[in-house]
Amino acid sequence: MTMPQLLSPKATQRVATTLMWAATAATVGVLLFIVGFVLTRGASTLS
Amino acid sequence: MMMIARTRTWIAAAHLSDEVIERALLFAALSAVSTLALITLFILREGLPVIFDRGPLEFLGSVKWAPSRGQFGLLPMIAGTAVVTAGALVVGLPLGLAGAITLAELAPRRARQFLKPMIELLAGIPSVVYGFIGMEILVPFIREGGALGGPGYSALAASIILGIMVLPTIIGISIDALEAVPRSYRDGSRALGATQWQTITGVVLPAAKNGIVAAVILGMGRAVGETMAVIMVAGNAVQFPDSILAPVRTLTANIALEMSYASGAHAQALFATGIVLFIVSLTLNGIAGRVRGAKKVKAPRNAAAA
Numbered sequence: 001m002t003m004p005q006l007l008s009p010k011a012t013q014r015v016a017t018t019l020m021w022a023a024t025a026a027t028v029g030v031l032l033f034i035v036g037f038v039l040t041r042g043a044s045t046l047s
Numbered sequence: 048m049m050m051i052a053r054t055r056t057w058i059a060a061a062h063l064s065d066e067v068i069e070r071a072l073l074f075a076a077l078s079a080v081s082t083l084a085l086i087t088l089f090i091l092r093e094g095l096p097v098i099f100d101r102g103p104l105e106f107l108g109s110v111k112w113a114p115s116r117g118q119f120g121l122l123p124m125i126a127g128t129a130v131v132t133a134g135a136l137v138v139g140l141p142l143g144l145a146g147a148i149t150l151a152e153l154a155p156r157r158a159r160q161f162l163k164p165m166i167e168l169l170a171g172i173p174s175v176v177y178g179f180i181g182m183e184i185l186v187p188f189i190r191e192g193g194a195l196g197g198p199g200y201s202a203l204a205a206s207i208i209l210g211i212m213v214l215p216t217i218i219g220i221s222i223d224a225l226e227a228v229p230r231s232y233r234d235g236s237r238a239l240g241a242t243q244w245q246t247i248t249g250v251v252l253p254a255a256k257n258g259i260v261a262a263v264i265l266g267m268g269r270a271v272g273e274t275m276a277v278i279m280v281a282g283n284a285v286q287f288p289d290s291i292l293a294p295v296r297t298l299t300a301n302i303a304l305e306m307s308y309a310s311g312a313h314a315q316a317l318f319a320t321g322i323v324l325f326i327v328s329l330t331l332n333g334i335a336g337r338v339r340g341a342k343k344v345k346a347p348r349n350a351a352a353a
Contacts (some may be wrong), residue, residue, distance in 0.1 A: 013244040020153055023145030024100070028162060031169050031213055034180055 134206025143217030224258020
């Protein structure tokens with residue numbers, strides 16, 4: 001017996017791709033935030 | 048005649064230089080191995096007496112760590128390390144795996160060329176910077192902004208920071224594993240009418256399973272061994288973690304915080320903490336190596352005909 005699918009394969013593909021990209025964007029966002037935070041805080045003190 | 052003599056001299060010199068280089072390389076390799084062996088012996092010599100003195104069960108199973116009273120129970124630190132590491136995986140695994148899938152399977156080549164080095168850059172950020180950001184942003188957010196309560200310095204803060212720190216390890220090794228899956232697997236799946244996502248979940252991920260598991264275990268190793276960032280955000284209270292919002296102390300933090308003033312049995316107990324950490328790290332790396340090197344399941348030869 002197979003489980004009924006909530007979404008069609010195409011819709012699943014769209015949702016999954018969006019989620020994957022969102023997770024990657026979050027990872028890159030964290031990196032940019034760290035670099036930006038350190039630069040803004042540090043640079044203002046240095047000047 | 049002269050020519051032959053000159054050639055012979057040249058060959059002899061080449062042989063000699065080969066031999067010198069070979070010996071130098073062997074010496075370098077032996078130096079590295081013997082240094083590691085000496086470190087291991089030193090840690091064992093310093094740490095084992097206190098373990099046998101108190102008994103391994105008391106040392107590993109007691110919750111009382113009070114060096115001034117001669118009580119050296121490591122359980123709070125072992126539990127703290129386990130909670131923080133598990134938390135780091137809860138944060139880092141979904142993000143890391145998603146990042147790896149995106150970069151290896153979904154992203155166009157240009158985006159991959161741009162994003163992969165950026166994520167690898169995360170590994171180059173010193174851990175003290177992660178700890179600093181955790182102290183400045185995450186801890187106050189947990190204490191006040193997030194309405195979660197508690198002192199902010201907690202297992203949760205350490206887990207989130209470590210979860211970010213393990214991302215490059217998980218993403219990097221998972222990408223290698225995903226890219227090692229032969230193109231023909233994907234083509235076969237797509238030819239049968241599967242969508243790209245069905246191909247990823249049904250074909251590529253199972254084929255790359257070993258590498259992904261190794262990535263997760265190596266990420267765990269990174270989380271277990273991290274010291275500075277954890278010291279800065281975990282609170283470092285010696286207590287059995289009863290909540291994710293409670294301060295915890297990890298094994299690495301225990302050594303780093305107390306080694307500067309420890310002496311006698313106290314110092315030995317810290318070396319014994321090092322032995323526990325050493326065993327955990329070796330075990331994790333050993334498992335990762337085995338899983339990574341495990342024979343991959345090959346597709347049946349007549350798959351195309353079937």
